[in-house]
Amino acid sequence: MTGASARVSVRPAARDAAIEGFAAAVRDGLSRTPRQLPTRYLYDSLGSALFEAICRLPWYRITRAEAGLLSRHGTGILGAYGPFARIVELGSGGGGKLATLLATRPAGAAPLRLDLIDVSRAALDAAAQLLRAFDGVDVVGYQADYEAGIGDMVGQGTGRGPALVLLLGSNIGNFDPADAVALMRRIREPLGSGDALLLGADLVKPEADLLLAYDDPLGVTAAFNRNLLVRMNRELGGDFDVASFRHRAVWNPAASRMEMYLVSTRTQQVRVPAAGIDMAIRQGEAIWTENSYKYTVEGVTEMLEQGGFIPRTRWVDEDARFVLTLAEAGGF
């Protein structure tokens, strides 16, 4: 891990197109009943930094649990169908988990291409900085959503040898069940035999643990959620009175998901000019900002199979209730 031969580049999204996409999502989401905003917009530069802080909280245990599994089983994962010539990580965040996995590579391992796809430029920059310490890796970051990122990456050619796709941190939990299967299938499409997917998923656990993970006593998750208002004010000229919205996290057992909301503490008028929004929002009215589905081990297996993968090995952290599954690209 001398960093002698790491090559690193980040391909940022075009700024105008990104702002236009954000404005369209805000226009659409805030006009719906109930009002809602896509979760991916929580991750601007401050949002990504706040997420990193959440990962260090004692109540958000899945990051440490998953990193522990990667560290203990990394050699087996990387050797399963490998050596892999390429690792593609979807929603890599700051790259800490990939660094943990790479640290288990044997000395003198074959060169490796790393493709990172994330909507957050700040997260990609942090990941590139962290991963440049590894020898023999070629890191390319794409600032894009999963769908566009997979398309871009495929455009770069796949014929480099076996590929491992990472979808960690229970990123899959932001997708409704049907969309989660659709994402699995989209990931599966460009893969061939010998390629694999490593999926990290958060499992159902006691409600009290979930509420602490999504509404922590330090208020970091609340800041992460409310920062979306700050972002709309800064990027779209909004006039949200940030102090008059509170964070709310609830467990929905029927849907098996945590839900996050921004709740208005008073009746007020809000304008977001770049999104064409001029709305009255009532006291107690909520804007829905995140779903985070919680799984059973069997549910994860089923989702992978419906998406065209064959689950081969799974590791469970029983304490934090988190599962890591290595699945092979199968036929549909």
Ligand SMILES: C[S@@+](CC[C@H](N)C(=O)[O-])C[C@H]1O[C@@H](n2cnc3c(N)ncnc32)[C@H](O)[C@@H]1O
């Ligand atoms: C919950 S964080 C997890 C980060 C990392 N995988 C981990 O386990 O620590 C989700 C990451 O995915 C990115 N992200 C969220 N929605 C996305 C989307 N639709 N397309 C691409 N990236 C997305 C965010 O910017 C963030 O870095």
